[in-house]
Amino acid sequence: MDNNGAIPVVQTVNLAKRYGEGVGTWALRGVNFSVEPGEFTAVVGASGSGKSTMLNMIGALDRPTSGDVIINGKHTSTLNDEGLAALRGDTIGFIFQFHYLLNEFSVLENAMMPLSIRKGGASRDELEWVKHLLAKVGLADKMKARPTQLSGGQQQRAAIVRALANQPKLILADEPTGNLDSQNGALVFDMLRELNSQFGIAFVLVTHDDRLAQEAERIVMVEDGHIVADYDVVKVEEEFKSV
Numbered sequence: 001m002d003n004n005g006a007i008p009v010v011q012t013v014n015l016a017k018r019y020g021e022g023v024g025t026w027a028l029r030g031v032n033f034s035v036e037p038g039e040f041t042a043v044v045g046a047s048g049s050g051k052s053t054m055l056n057m058i059g060a061l062d063r064p065t066s067g068d069v070i071i072n073g074k075h076t077s078t079l080n081d082e083g084l085a086a087l088r089g090d091t092i093g094f095i096f097q098f099h100y101l102l103n104e105f106s107v108l109e110n111a112m113m114p115l116s117i118r119k120g121g122a123s124r125d126e127l128e129w130v131k132h133l134l135a136k137v138g139l140a141d142k143m144k145a146r147p148t149q150l151s152g153g154q155q156q157r158a159a160i161v162r163a164l165a166n167q168p169k170l171i172l173a174d175e176p177t178g179n180l181d182s183q184n185g186a187l188v189f190d191m192l193r194e195l196n197s198q199f200g201i202a203f204v205l206v207t208h209d210d211r212l213a214q215e216a217e218r219i220v221m222v223e224d225g226h227i228v229a230d231y232d233v234v235k236v237e238e239e240f241k242s243v
């Protein structure tokens, strides 16, 4: 893909992951995958095919058994755990199926968490950025509320803002709509799409919902630890039309 010479936000090289010793379980068996800045990719595949493992490796939450993950040009295999955590904190945001908001804190405090736990804390501009995002996802009047006072969809939107707090280049989302009904799921998905186009943040999103996947720019299919298909949604749709 032509990306004006920008380096991929993430690239994997023969990425393999085995859980356990000896034969163990090979969850990934040689994955070569890269994400260009601003791309919106859906990852689909059966349960147990390796999607979450792939996301965890891409996000440097866990180390591969072999192969390498290059994040924003940095080979993660050369970094110690501290260096890895710093690179993650600067570059990547995470959204999970369950929001993991902390109920002892307000919505605003939860969304600020990635910034406030950093050495030096958050700047005034960062606080304004997070407030702006909360307003953007429709939570302007919920900033002081506790997470349990929100609906499921609102909680997931607060978690989305938390993932965006550090202004990441890449957001990894593991079934972010999996715990929502289809209407709220579609709302959250649309919001991710909008954040992607407005801020140019790349997304890699695992979903079970084929209809949502079709709304991505690119679909990657995972089967038994391999990528078995990787295609550009728009291009395929145009080819269909021209048949």
Ligand SMILES: Nc1ncnc2c1ncn2[C@@H]1O[C@H](COP(=O)(O)OP(=O)(O)O)[C@@H](O)[C@H]1O
Pocket (backbone or CB within 6 Å): 019, 020, 025, 026, 027, 045, 046, 047, 048, 049, 050, 051, 052, 053, 054
């Ligand atoms: N922490 C773990 N320990 C052992 N096996 C695991 C672990 N996590 C995942 N697996 C195994 O790795 C394979 C891929 O799992 P996963 O990446 O969670 O797939 P998916 O997200 O596509 O459902 C499965 O066989 C799963 O049982």
Ligand SMILES: [Mg+2]
Pocket (backbone or CB within 6 Å): 051, 052, 053, 174
């Ligand atoms: Mg999974």
